[in-house]
Amino acid sequence: MTVHTDAQPPSPAPGASVRPPRKARSNGQWSVDGQTPLNANEVFKQEGAPLDVRERIETVYATEGFESIDPDDLRGRFRWWGLYTQRKQGIDGGRTAQLDVAELEDHYFLQRIRLDGGSLSREQLRVIGRISNDFARGTADITDRQNIQLHWVRIEDVPELWRRLEEVGLTTIEGCGDTPRGFLVSPVAGIAKDEIIDPTPLAQAIRQTYLGDPELANLPRKFKTAISGSPALDVLHEINDISFVGVEHPELGAGYDLWVGGALSTAPRLGERLGVFVSPQDALEVWYGVIRIFRDYGYRRLRNKARLKFLMAEWGPQRFREVLQDEYLGRALPDGPAPAAPSGDSDHIGVHEQKDGRFWIGAKPPVGRLDGDTLLGLADLAESVGSDRVRTTPLQNLLLLDVPAERVEEAVAGLRELGLEPNPGNFxxxxxxxxxxxxxxxxxxxxxxxxxxxxxxxxxxxxxxxxxxxxxxxxxxxxxxxxxxxxxxxxxxxxxxxxxxxxxxxxxxxxxxxxxxxxxxxxxxxxxxxxxxxxxxxxxxxxxxxxxxxxxxxxxxxxxxxxxxxxxxxxxx
The missing domain is CATH 3.30.413.10 (Sulfite Reductase Hemoprotein, domain 1)
Incomplete structure (x- = not known):
C-alpha cells in the first residue's frame, strides 16, 4: 500500500476493488434509513443485547451443555465474548461449501483472548499456558492481530477459563462480533529508541473507556483499529478501519496521521488519509467519532457490504473528514503531514537495544503456533533473565522485553530451546x-x-x-x-x-x-x-x-x- 507523501489524500485508493453500493434501495444506514433490521444478523442483535449472553453461558449453557445453546447465541452472540465453534474433524475442504454450518461445526470452541497490543506479564503467560493445557489440549496460536487463540474449548469449561483470565487482567470481551475488535499496537511501543510517539496511552484509553460499551456493541460489522508511533510503520495501517500513525507536525509536535477505510477479504481496499493531524489530546475523541460514523452511517442491509471501506468508497476522504468534524467533533482538525517512508525492521526480529539501555529480542514461533508448555517455558525464561514482559506482533512473532545486556545471550539460547527462533531463515x-x-x-x-x-x-x-x-x-x-x-x-x-x-x-x-x-x-x-x-x-x-x-x-x-x-x-x- 502507498505511504503518501503529498498533502492531498488519494481517492480512490490505489488498487481499490470496492465500488459504492447502488442507491436503488435502503442500505440500512441508521442515520438515513432508521433502525429497522434488514437481515437476520441485525434482527438477533436487536432482539437481545449480544454482550448479555455471558450470563446465559455461565448459568445455563455451561451447566446444561452444548445441546442447550440457542442457535442465535451459538452462531451470533457468542462471538461478542470471543467464541466460535470450530470445524468438525475429518471434513475435507471440498465439502466446505456443500454443508450447512451445523454440519460443519464441532461441539468445541475457538476462544480468542484479546491483548490490544499490550504486554503479557510472566503471571499472565503462566495463566494462559495452564488454561491451554487444562482446557484447550495444549493449543495456543498467535494471530495476525496480536491475539492468542485457543482451540478444543468446551462450553462447560468457559466460565472457569474466563475467571482465570480475568484474575490476571485479561479478557475475551468483543474478541469477535460486530464490535471494536482487538487493537493492533506497535510491539515496540514505549521502548524503541526511534519512536515518534508512544501509542500506549491512546490504546489504554480506548480500551478502558469503550471496551464493552453497549453503545458500540452493535456495529454494522467488525471495526479494526491500529495505532503506532514507530517509523517502521509496523501495524498494517493501510488495511484497518481506522489507523493512527505517528508523525511530527512542524508546529504542533508529535501526534498522529489519521487513516480510514482499509480492509481486505474478498473486496480489498486500501485505507485513505483524511489529511488531518490528530494531537494526543484529541485522539480518543477522534477514534470515538470515527467508530460512531461507522455505527450510524455504515451499511447494514447486506453483510458483504457492511464494512467501513464501502462507506469510504462512496464518500471519499474529503466528505468523511467533513462529517467527522461537523457532526461528531464540532470543530475542525488541523491539516497534517503524511508519514515518512518506513525505516527499520517492522517485524522486530532479533536483538535490539531499547531506549532505556536494556534489550528486546524478537523471535519467530513456527507459523505463529505455540502450545501451553511453550508459554510456561517462556514465563520461566523471562523470569530467569530478569524480564517480566512479552509482546505479540501483527506478524505472529513474540518479543521478550527488558533483557539486561549481560543476559542477552542466555535469553537467545533459551528462546531457541523453546522453538522460538531469533534468527530465522527468510521464509x-x-x-x-x-x-x-x-x-x-x-x-x-x-x-x-x-x-x-x-x-x-x-x-x-x-x-x-x-x-x-x-x-x-x-x-x-x-x-x-x-x-x-x-x-x-x-x-x-x-x-x-x-x-x-x-x-x-x-x-x-x-x-x-x-x-x-x-x-x-x-x-x-x-x-x-x-x-x-x-x-x-x-x-x-x-x-x-x-x-x-x-x-x-x-x-x-x-x-x-x-x-x-x-x-x-x-x-x-
Whole structure:
C-alpha cells in the first residue's frame, strides 16, 4: 500500500476493488434509513443485547451443555465474548461449501483472548499456558492481530477459563462480533529508541473507556483499529478501519496521521488519509467519532457490504473528514503531514537495544503456533533473565522485553530451546498462515502444517542464493484473506483445483503485493495471473522456481514486488 507523501489524500485508493453500493434501495444506514433490521444478523442483535449472553453461558449453557445453546447465541452472540465453534474433524475442504454450518461445526470452541497490543506479564503467560493445557489440549496460536487463540474449548469449561483470565487482567470481551475488535499496537511501543510517539496511552484509553460499551456493541460489522508511533510503520495501517500513525507536525509536535477505510477479504481496499493531524489530546475523541460514523452511517442491509471501506468508497476522504468534524467533533482538525517512508525492521526480529539501555529480542514461533508448555517455558525464561514482559506482533512473532545486556545471550539460547527462533531463515521469518482446515469452518485447504513444511524446505533449497531482500509469503485457507494474501509478495488463496482431471487442494496465486509494514515506500495489492493455480503438493517447487527467476531477472535494488508487477505472465508460471 502507498505511504503518501503529498498533502492531498488519494481517492480512490490505489488498487481499490470496492465500488459504492447502488442507491436503488435502503442500505440500512441508521442515520438515513432508521433502525429497522434488514437481515437476520441485525434482527438477533436487536432482539437481545449480544454482550448479555455471558450470563446465559455461565448459568445455563455451561451447566446444561452444548445441546442447550440457542442457535442465535451459538452462531451470533457468542462471538461478542470471543467464541466460535470450530470445524468438525475429518471434513475435507471440498465439502466446505456443500454443508450447512451445523454440519460443519464441532461441539468445541475457538476462544480468542484479546491483548490490544499490550504486554503479557510472566503471571499472565503462566495463566494462559495452564488454561491451554487444562482446557484447550495444549493449543495456543498467535494471530495476525496480536491475539492468542485457543482451540478444543468446551462450553462447560468457559466460565472457569474466563475467571482465570480475568484474575490476571485479561479478557475475551468483543474478541469477535460486530464490535471494536482487538487493537493492533506497535510491539515496540514505549521502548524503541526511534519512536515518534508512544501509542500506549491512546490504546489504554480506548480500551478502558469503550471496551464493552453497549453503545458500540452493535456495529454494522467488525471495526479494526491500529495505532503506532514507530517509523517502521509496523501495524498494517493501510488495511484497518481506522489507523493512527505517528508523525511530527512542524508546529504542533508529535501526534498522529489519521487513516480510514482499509480492509481486505474478498473486496480489498486500501485505507485513505483524511489529511488531518490528530494531537494526543484529541485522539480518543477522534477514534470515538470515527467508530460512531461507522455505527450510524455504515451499511447494514447486506453483510458483504457492511464494512467501513464501502462507506469510504462512496464518500471519499474529503466528505468523511467533513462529517467527522461537523457532526461528531464540532470543530475542525488541523491539516497534517503524511508519514515518512518506513525505516527499520517492522517485524522486530532479533536483538535490539531499547531506549532505556536494556534489550528486546524478537523471535519467530513456527507459523505463529505455540502450545501451553511453550508459554510456561517462556514465563520461566523471562523470569530467569530478569524480564517480566512479552509482546505479540501483527506478524505472529513474540518479543521478550527488558533483557539486561549481560543476559542477552542466555535469553537467545533459551528462546531457541523453546522453538522460538531469533534468527530465522527468510521464509521462516516472512511466512504467515491462517488457522486453515484444521479448525476453521470456512477453510478449503490445510495451512499451518503445510506452511511449516514448505518454509523449512524453501529455506534449505534456497540457501545457495543471494536472497538479500525480504520475500513475504502468506498461506490462506479460503478467499477471506485472514493473513492478507493480496498484500504479500506471494499470496496463496486456498481452493480445490483440478489438475489432469483430478481434484486436489491448491492455491490461486497473488504476486507483488505489500504494505509499509514490509519496509516498502510503495505498497499495493498483488496481481493475479490468468489460469495460474498451484497444487499444494507442488508449492515448494513453484516458489523456488519463482524466487530463482526473480534473482536472475531483477534489476539493481529491485524488490520482488517490483519485479512481479513488470514480469510477463510466462515468467510467473
Amino acid at each position: 521462516q521469518r516472512n511466512t504467515l498462515a491462517c488457522t486453515g482446515l484444521e479448525f476453521c469452518k470456512l477453510a478449503i485447504v490445510e495451512t499451518k502444517s503445510l506452511a511449516a513444511q514448505v518454509l523449512a524446505e524453501l529455506d534449505e533449497r534456497l540457501a545457495d542464493t543471494d536472497l538479500d531482500r525480504r520475500v513475504t509469503m502468506t498461506i490462506n485457507g479460503c478467499p477471506n484473506s485472514c493473513v492478507r494474501i493480496q498484500t504479500a509478495d506471494i499470496g496463496l488463496k486456498g481452493q480445490i483445483i483440478t489438475v489432469d482431471g483430478e481434484q486436489m487442494p491448491g492455491f490461486q496465486v497473488h504476486l507483488g503485493g505489500g504494505l509499509a509494514t514490509d519496509g516498502r515506500p510503495e505498497a499495493g495489492l498483488g496481481r493475479t495471473v490468468r489460469g495460474l493455480k498451484v497444487p499444494a503438493k507442488g508449492l515448494v517447487d513453484y516458489v523456488e522456481r519463482l524466487v530463482r527467476r526473480y534473482l536472475d531477472e531483477r534489476h539493481d535494488e529491485e524488490s520482488f514486488a517490483q519485479w512481479a508487477h513488470r514480469a510477463d505472465e510466462e515468467a510467473l508460471q
